[in-house]
Amino acid sequence: MVHALEDINQLLKPDGCLIDIHPIREAPFIKVFRGSDLLSVESDPGYDYDEGIQHAEAALAEVLHRGSYRVERENEFELVTSASSAPELQDYWEQYGAFDDTPKDEAMIVRKNEVYTRADEIMQNASGAEISCHERARITRLEPNVRE
Amino acid sequence: MTIRVDPENNEPNALFALADFNGRRVLEIGCGNGRLTWRYADRAAHVTAIDPFEGSIARAKENMPNHLKSRVEFRHIGFDDFAAASESSTFDIVILSWSL
Numbered sequence: 624m625v626h627a628l629e630d631i632n633q634l635l636k637p638d639g640c641l642i643d644i645h646p647i648r649e650a651p652f653i654k655v656f657r658g659s660d661l662l663s664v665e666s667d668p669g670y671d672y673d674e675g676i677q678h679a680e681a682a683l684a685e686v687l688h689r690g691s692y693r694v695e696r697e698n699e700f701e702l703v704t705s706a707s708s709a710p711e712l713q714d715y716w717e718q719y720g721a722f723d724d725t726p727k728d729e730a731m732i733v734r735k736n737e738v739y740t741r742a743d744e745i746m747q748n749a750s751g752a753e754i755s756c757h758e759r760a761r762i763t764r765l766e767p768n769v770r771e
Numbered sequence: 772m773t774i775r776v777d778p779e780n781n782e783p784n785a786l787f788a789l790a791d792f793n794g795r796r797v798l799e800i801g802c803g804n805g806r807l808t809w810r811y812a813d814r815a816a817h818v819t820a821i822d823p824f825e826g827s828i829a830r831a832k833e834n835m836p837n838h839l840k841s842r843v844e845f846r847h848i849g850f851d852d853f854a855a856a857s858e859s860s861t862f863d864i865v866i867l868s869w870s871l
Contacts, residue, residue, distance in 0.1 A: 624871060638863075640865075643871055645871055696789055702777055707773045719804070
């Protein structure tokens with residue numbers, strides 16, 4: 624990752640910037656709403672980014688330490704993905720990650736299925752309910768320092 | 772299908788708060804199916820969007836809005852290979868899109 628960040632530094636014009644977006648170390652929440660009423664909320668056990676986020680943050684810290692970049696600004700935002708049924712949202716995420724061939728944790732998949740099953744049961748008894756996934760991310764603007 | 776992604780535009784709003792895309796040459800690394808690309812590309816001069824997953828790039832190309840076809844280039848390529856074949860000082864903005 625450090626090598627990639629150094630390569631990006633070379634690809635940027637001297638007055639350019641790198642925008643990094645990555646999830647924060649907190650599992651997304653699966654929420655069921657009907658109108659403004661929150662019917663259920665559970666953290667997503669399928670969240671397996673933690674090790675990747677640690678590596679990403681370590682790589683960013685390293686290039687900042689080396690002086691390749693400086694942080695100009697950073698912020699956080701919430702990315703919400705919603706659907707009218709639990710299977711629909713689950714299908715969306717499966718399709719979204721279908722091209723990622725990294726090994727999956729089977730126990731985590733079971734726990735994730737259980738969360739979606741519980742949400743589906745709640746929605747069966749709540750006409751008009753909507754399910755949504757809420758994921759927080761950090762966005763950082765880094766500027767390359769002048770290259771020698 | 773009634774999936775809604777980022778209905779309040781939180782992600783592009785956060786992006787636009789940090790960078791001015793007008794007339795810029797942009798590289799997006801890890802563009803996936805183009806979900807974020809569509810949200811800023813109409814402001815940029817040119818966007819090169821890359822992803823190592825062939826299926827994601829195929830979907831992004833399929834879903835490309837007509838008005839963006841002249842300025843967005845999707846490429847199925849990993850970053851290391853892309854960087855090795857690219858000239859330095861090419862891009863105004865590089866986006867690491869949930870991909871570091």
